[in-house]
Amino acid sequence: MFRRVVVLNGAAVWKSALIPTHWQDKTNMSRQLHARRLEKVEENVWLEFTKLAAEYKVVNLGQGFPDFSPPCFLLESLCNAIKGGPSMHQYTRAFGHPRLVKILAKFFGRILAREIDPMQEILVSVGAYGALFCAFQALVDEGDEVIIVEPFFDCYESMALMAGGKPVYVSLKPRKVTGPTLSSADWVLCPEELASKFNSRTKAIVINNPNNPLGKVFQREELQMIADLCIKHDVICFSDEVYEWLTYDGAKHIKTASLPGMWERTISVGSAGKSFSATGWKVGWAIGPGHLLKHLQNVHQNSLYHCPTLNQEAVAVAFERESELFGTDESYFKQLPTQLQVKRLKLAESLRSVGLQPFLPEGGYFMITDISSLKVDLNDPSSKNEPYDYRFVKWLIKEKRLGTIPVSAFYSHESRADFQNYIRFCFVKDDSTLKAAEDILRQWKDQK
Numbered sequence: 001m002f003r004r005v006v007v008l009n010g011a012a013v014w015k016s017a018l019i020p021t022h023w024q025d026k027t028n029m030s031r032q033l034h035a036r037r038l039e040k041v042e043e044n045v046w047l048e049f050t051k052l053a054a055e056y057k058v059v060n061l062g063q064g065f066p067d068f069s070p071p072c073f074l075l076e077s078l079c080n081a082i083k084g085g086p087s088m089h090q091y092t093r094a095f096g097h098p099r100l101v102k103i104l105a106k107f108f109g110r111i112l113a114r115e116i117d118p119m120q121e122i123l124v125s126v127g128a129y130g131a132l133f134c135a136f137q138a139l140v141d142e143g144d145e146v147i148i149v150e151p152f153f154d155c156y157e158s159m160a161l162m163a164g165g166k167p168v169y170v171s172l173k174p175r176k177v178t179g180p181t182l183s184s185a186d187w188v189l190c191p192e193e194l195a196s197k198f199n200s201r202t203k204a205i206v207i208n209n210p211n212n213p214l215g216k217v218f219q220r221e222e223l224q225m226i227a228d229l230c231i232k233h234d235v236i237c238f239s240d241e242v243y244e245w246l247t248y249d250g251a252k253h254i255k256t257a258s259l260p261g262m263w264e265r266t267i268s269v270g271s272a273g274k275s276f277s278a279t280g281w282k283v284g285w286a287i288g289p290g291h292l293l294k295h296l297q298n299v300h301q302n303s304l305y306h307c308p309t310l311n312q313e314a315v316a317v318a319f320e321r322e323s324e325l326f327g328t329d330e331s332y333f334k335q336l337p338t339q340l341q342v343k344r345l346k347l348a349e350s351l352r353s354v355g356l357q358p359f360l361p362e363g364g365y366f367m368i369t370d371i372s373s374l375k376v377d378l379n380d381p382s383s384k385n386e387p388y389d390y391r392f393v394k395w396l397i398k399e400k401r402l403g404t405i406p407v408s409a410f411y412s413h414e415s416r417a418d419f420q421n422y423i424r425f426c427f428v429k430d431d432s433t434l435k436a437a438e439d440i441l442r443q444w445k446d447q448k
Contacts, residue, residue: 045409053403062403070278077317096124097312120290128284138295140165144203151410184216213424215361242271243364245333251362372421387420
């Protein structure tokens, strides 16, 4: 049975429709209301652990954001934008504020040694998340296979599924090494295993360089191996490079799109939040050839449409500054990794002091450590079916008030059991936060 319903928008009647009467009774819904493509998309791991961290008021080395202020020049550029007249408070160009896309084209054109069309080959979106979402929705079709290098940031899997794609996983694995220092460079891909994942159904491969959570910076030979397979099988590469300026101990970040034959098939994703220590600004971008970017722009204009003009203007001014200072000691992109190097070594020393052996990251925000040597009573009935690192992190939050993240959350269900003995720490924190974490670890050591 149907009932005619008139729908009002303000005072204007804009549509009337026949609505099945059983839809009107929420207790009697027979139709499936959610999209089936969401059935395999799990709840985001950050929701649970962010809630726990807030509930127990922890020293938070779990979430990947700085708890110190962005650089003064960035804040000044935002203040100037606020006072910059009416246009700064209205819509700007949907695919990216003109001033921002022009400086991004100039800046990254120099790095890639090519001329980039700011209007056709760049999309500015709501953070790297927005850029990645547009890439998956625009370029992955129903049934397409998407190779994901794990450990991976969890949205890759979810976005592939939401686009109707099939995630296919290949793992970086730690090789056996001897010596006092373990490094993220010790995690490598097996060439034969990687090659076996490519076939006629493969549409894209997703890599994160530097990697979250490992901090691995892919060497040129590793990137060339991936590039050769992409070219051979006509596959697109989504290269998530949000930590590209954060490399340590001489590690060098190489943009995938700079390799021969890869510009035509690579979507390079970047982040102002990670570049300028302002993650809450949510300004990110995708750079790539026009024949691919036009599809991302189409998705963007019909979903997110636009990101805040003020933020884009301020980021544009900051990039103009970096363009002038690039390679000098005054460049923030050079100063930041120098500052973080000290924090990185401080955290590694704290972890070693309690008998842990961390993998020293070559890049990024994070450091992982093996916890299998720690003997902790984790007999919590409510979490007995969860991976060991999930249970350990919950224990650490509740008993020691220290927030971290389980590394198995960055793996597929098929691989999770093999990587449940690691946890991730964020070292991009104020010195007082790192000192508080160190005190917790030392007290724990003294109690053992």
